[in-house]
Amino acid sequence: MNVTPEFVTAGLQRANYVTNERVETAIFLALALDKPLLIEGPAGSGKTEVAKVLAQMLGAELIRLQCYEGLDEARALYEWNYQKQLLRLQADEHQGMRWEETSEHLFTREYLLERPLLRAILSPRRVVLLIDEIDKADEEFEAFLLELLSDFQVTVPELGTLRAHEYPAVVLTSNRARELSEALRRRCLHLFIDFPGLEQERRIIELKIPELDAQLAADAARFVNALRKLGLKKPPSIAETLDWARALLRLGVTQIDAPAIRAALGVLLKHEDDRARVEAKAGTLAARPR
């Protein structure tokens, strides 16, 4: 498929993903150069969403590998289905099969438990592979991933080398809980997504919650934007903004004033300290846009 920047822009629009040229170009390049895309940024700025939108755009399946401390190859790549092999062995024994025959079909794809990475490699169609929160995985796993990302082939001793028919589009996300190795950074295109600006956030709210009054949406975006500048423990993410806007809709709020802010603040802020701080300032924060 020949990817053009316009295709990416149109695809993002179709998927209702509001973004800027930086994100568009990075996604376009990842597709055009067949390189993995490493996305960093604060929690809740829409990193994972990029992969979902990408899958939607390409009409491809999204395969997700959630990384965590202690993730190893058996969970990420493949594992032999030991129980099934054992049953087969017993059944063969009852039929009086010889070991040569048995061993021939015991180590075939049928008995392989495909984990996300192998699934992405073996898929007959192009897929989007999301490796989420790579910073949570161990360094050993990162090193293992390097090898896989460079040529998308893996060797299973009993089966031989398995190669990808089509290179998957790979998206890695990181919250920077740990510094990623330089080697991994080198192999990826890099994209940093920050919280959206005022205008961008307003458009996101309008797109995702069309039934919300336009003025209210603008005010909500402005309020959340002001919150992020307060230096809170956990600044509200985009998803939380949307939840909050939905809550406002449900509560039948018509304008953002101090009582409205107090009513649904729990949707936006998840720390008691943050809440107390904002509640104390609710009057001024609500008044400021005017």
Next chain:
Amino acid sequence: MNALSAELLRFIVALRDAQIAVSVAETLDAMRAVAAAGLEDRVRVREALAAALIKDEADRAAFDETFARFFGAGGGTARDAGRPASRNRAAAAGGGRGASGAVARALDEGAPPPAPAGAAGAAKDAPAAEQRSPAAAADADASAAAAGDRPTERAAGAAGREHPAGALDAGSSRPRAAARGRELPAADGADGDARRRAAARVARRTPFAAYTALEYEAAREALAPLARRFRLRLGRRLHPAPRGRMDFRRTIRASLQHGGVAVDLRFRARRPRHADLLILADVSGSVSYCSNLMLELVAGVQRYFRRVHTFVFVDHLKEAEFADGHVASEPGLDLYARSDFGRVLGDLWQRRSEFVSRATLMLILGDGRNNRRPARADVLRDLRRLCRTAIWLIPEPRERWGTGDSAIFQYAREVDALYPCGNLVELERGLERSLKTLF
């Protein structure tokens, strides 16, 4: 090689001059990226180059500045409307160098009329990197001074990370580093949280030697996720994993349900090996930031050890206390005394029966600068024989090991491993490798 690649190569050289590490593979990526993105749209070219070349958001400001200087500022320089300031300054910088070269010309033709087009063709023959106009340089200094709250030192530290030697004479590298880091605080603007995050990020790479009190605070904030990782890692050691040695008896017993076929494998829980931790941390002025951060980290994981003994020292041993996960103040140490490792090791040898056993992981943190007193490396050898593992963590940069009064090479022979821990990232790696010896 055509004009376009030559121009890109010169741009990459300029980036390297701005202390951004660009590998050959990334250079090739950049060429391919520009080929794919086309030259019609200036912003797209810039973002394409950024995606291929910039692997750390902290480098982004320097990249934008170099791009503007090299290819002219053009129409929409700023990422979005949120950064008008950087657009103006980039335009000013672009005027100095002039938008010359093949790429810039193509961009000028394709893009809306750029602001500094009048200067086009100016200094075409001069090598790009050093051609910063006085106006642009003055601008850099002014904004660095205006930003005020020490972004320059922080930037100097960040700049030193690819060039440890550069970090040594921080004085000479500062002006350029200042130019590089100048937009870091400005770009994040009023967003206090983003600035804090950026500060913590930079602090992780800053050598401890270049720390100020401000960076130390930022680093302490960055410790929390690290401590969490260590806890997880050590905690995992105690949980039985579904691999490793099989538990034969329990597997057979479980197989009875399946008619004697071992469908359900049972594994032996890892025997919790008792581990003691013995820490000797030099807290004299030169390495105190490093040792304090290490002690904070260790304080968070002490419950995973049977016994933790923490000694701080300058010229004699003192046991440090932990109080709810933090180091309580060190009692009665003259922090300005001269370090004496030999005496400290001797003290420990006297009291070895209390503190050292076969289960002990001994961590020593210090620069090994003994002020020309007896090193007594033989005592360290004897101590190492008594304990399980002895590891030395050294905050000094490698090229200074063994110079002057440093006895580190004498000590290095007598420990199992010597890990550098010049910044937070290295300290994390060193501690992780040390703790791995317990698994």
